[in-house]
Amino acid sequence: MNYYILNYKLADSYLNDRGKYRAEHLGMAKEAAEKGELILGGAMDEPADEAVLIFRSENDKIAKGFAESDPYVKNGLVKQWEVRKWNAVVGSKIDN
Template structure:
């Protein structure tokens, strides 16, 4: 298994407009976590300009599919997103 980081660059209106999409976004995140794909996720604070979601899977497909279906992305709250493989080597839950 590999780790992938989904990085979101948040739109300026992210904090003001996310409420109407938050329940659907969190439901998607809980579903991905329940399947063991999403390990951690959340936005940076002060300023809330980026968010990171860490996926564990064979390839980047789970992270990419999440982004493509995320209501935050679909509704313009994310200016840009990328998925990159992360070569995690140390940590209490690292499983290579």
């Protein structure tokens, strides 16, 4: 298994506009977490200009699919996103 970081660059209106889409977004995140795909996720604070979600899967398709389906992305709360493989080497979730 590999780790992938989904990084969101958030729109200036993110904090004001997220309420309309928050339940759907969090529902997707909880479902991915229950499947063991999403390990951690959340927005940066002060300023809330980025968010980071860490996925665990065989390839980057799970993380990319999440972003492509996310109502935050679809409705302009995320102005840019990218998925990068993360070569994690230390921690309690690492399979060595």
